[in-house]
Amino acid sequence: MTTTETPVTTFDDTALQQKAKDHLWMHFSRQSVMEDGHGVPIITKGEGHHIWDSKGKRYIDGLSGLFVVNAGHGRRRLAEVAAKQAEELAFFPIWSYAHPSAIELADRLADYAPGDLNRVFFSTGGGEAVETAFKLAKYYWKLQGRPTKHKVISRAVAYHGTPQGALAITGIPAMKEMFEPVTPGGFRVPNTNYYRAEEMGFHGTETEFGVWAANRIEEMIQFEGPETVAAIFLEPVQNSGGCFPPPPGYFQRVREICDKYDVLLVSDEVICAFGRIGHFFACDEYGYVPDMITCAKGMTSGYSPIGATIVSDRIYEPFKHGTTSFYHGYTFGGHPVSASVALANLDIFEEEKLNERVRENSPIFRQTLERLGDLPIVGDVRGDGYFFGIELVKDKATKTTFDDDESERLLRGFLSKALFDAGLYCRADDRGDPVIQLAPPLTTGPAEFDEIEGILRGVLTEAWSRL
Numbered sequence: 001m002t003t004t005e006t007p008v009t010t011f012d013d014t015a016l017q018q019k020a021k022d023h024l025w026m027h028f029s030r031q032s033v034m035e036d037g038h039g040v041p042i043i044t045k046g047e048g049h050h051i052w053d054s055k056g057k058r059y060i061d062g063l064s065g066l067f068v069v070n071a072g073h074g075r076r077r078l079a080e081v082a083a084k085q086a087e088e089l090a091f092f093p094i095w096s097y098a099h100p101s102a103i104e105l106a107d108r109l110a111d112y113a114p115g116d117l118n119r120v121f122f123s124t125g126g127g128e129a130v131e132t133a134f135k136l137a138k139y140y141w142k143l144q145g146r147p148t149k150h151k152v153i154s155r156a157v158a159y160h161g162t163p164q165g166a167l168a169i170t171g172i173p174a175m176k177e178m179f180e181p182v183t184p185g186g187f188r189v190p191n192t193n194y195y196r197a198e199e200m201g202f203h204g205t206e207t208e209f210g211v212w213a214a215n216r217i218e219e220m221i222q223f224e225g226p227e228t229v230a231a232i233f234l235e236p237v238q239n240s241g242g243c244f245p246p247p248p249g250y251f252q253r254v255r256e257i258c259d260k261y262d263v264l265l266v267s268d269e270v271i272c273a274f275g276r277i278g279h280f281f282a283c284d285e286y287g288y289v290p291d292m293i294t295c296a297k298g299m300t301s302g303y304s305p306i307g308a309t310i311v312s313d314r315i316y317e318p319f320k321h322g323t324t325s326f327y328h329g330y331t332f333g334g335h336p337v338s339a340s341v342a343l344a345n346l347d348i349f350e351e352e353k354l355n356e357r358v359r360e361n362s363p364i365f366r367q368t369l370e371r372l373g374d375l376p377i378v379g380d381v382r383g384d385g386y387f388f389g390i391e392l393v394k395d396k397a398t399k400t401t402f403d404d405d406e407s408e409r410l411l412r413g414f415l416s417k418a419l420f421d422a423g424l425y426c427r428a429d430d431r432g433d434p435v436i437q438l439a440p441p442l443t444t445g446p447a448e449f450d451e452i453e454g455i456l457r458g459v460l461t462e463a464w465s466r467l
Contacts, residue, residue: 046073062426068302101339115289122334126270126296127161210247236282242389242435274298277385278359
């Protein structure tokens with residue numbers, strides 16, 4: 001990506017902070033940060049793999065916004081496509097009508113998707129895509145004359161979205177307890193965190209662990225009853241908890257189990273699709289064909305919101321005939337501007353070979369981050385593609401983690417702010433064991449990896465000295 005860095009517009013930070021304090025309710029955030037006078041970082045500009053705040057300071061975007069800006073910031077081409085489409089047709093729904101950009105994007109996504117996943121249902125984000133898949137799975141089995149198949153299985157600590165249905169699939173109890181009762185029917189199985197496999201009761205090789213973890217899915221299906229289980233939702237690389245890649249053979253065994261018990265396999269690729277793992281769809285990297293794919297984020301590289309649920313011909317078949325309809329949709333699903341931006345973004349992927357770039361550079365990224373393994377606070381480095389997590393530990397020899405109070409002081413009390421102050425925007429997360437997550441734009445390379453490692457090394461060294 002070639003860009004010419006443009007001047008940063010200056011803002012009245014004091015005025016913005018006051019307006020934010022008075023009126024803005026941030027997502028997944030403690031509002032007390034603004035109420036107690038500390039203020040909030042205000043991001044005003046992005047260019048390439050950098051962002052700037054309202055005071056003019058520059059940072060590396062080590063998280064692509066939120067696993068979103070895969071093609072990098074400041075793509076004038078995408079902004080121009082959005083403006084042109086808005087002038088021509090700013091909005092029209094795909095409720096009984098269609099428009100060219102939605103048609104062309106559906107065709108493009110079906111072409112990228114594996115197997116017979118040929119039908120695309122648009123939404124405006126990842127949670128809606130998951131919600132769509134959940135509802136469709138239950139309805140599909142009703143149309144097959146098997147109405148008792150309504151339960152869904154997902155993995156421990158997995159995040160699948162905030163709508164009521166998607167929240168039922170999410171495997172993070174602390175994110176659900178304040179909203180209970182949630183939609184019924186969600187059941188949990190072990191995730192694929194091999195670093196913590198012994199704590200799950202497993203002892204053996206990583207390949208054996210993959211089979212063991214997949215077999216826990218079969219065990220849950222048998223326990224609940226195959227005639228009650230509709231689908232299983234799995235991310236190719238699980239995000240929450242700190243980037244758990246699938247062990248070799250894991251998804252092949254899962255596919256066998258799903259076929260054996262007539263359970264739909266949903267590949268939740270809201271994060272992993274569109275280059276994050278080096279393919280348009282990450283299931284291609286791990287050699288499995290799901291029954292549905294949910295995706296969003298990187299489809300437009302964040303330049304306009306969109307999501308999609310891509311389904312197989314088998315699931316679509318009942319809707320091809322008679323009066324059967326899927327009474328579900330979103331006003332802005334398949335939005336003309338978003339669909340046009342997505343098409344242009346995917347053109348950039350192909351022209352600049354971003355998937356190939358990720359596959360080539362991923363081993364270098366891993367090796368660079370693994371250099372941090374000489375620090376006593378770093379327990380594990382894991383992930384794939386441009387999607388890695390660094391698990392932090394109190395005792396490397398015993399893998400002892402931090403308790404809740406220690407984690408609070410470490411992550412929120414120091415690391416999050418210290419990393420940002422040092423010039424790196426990333427995520428310090430404790431939805432499982434404490435981790436730092438990294439997912440930079442796909443346009444970055446070895447030079448940026450070294451810069452990220454250097455910042456992490458300095459801040460983590462200071463964190464350990466404070467402990």
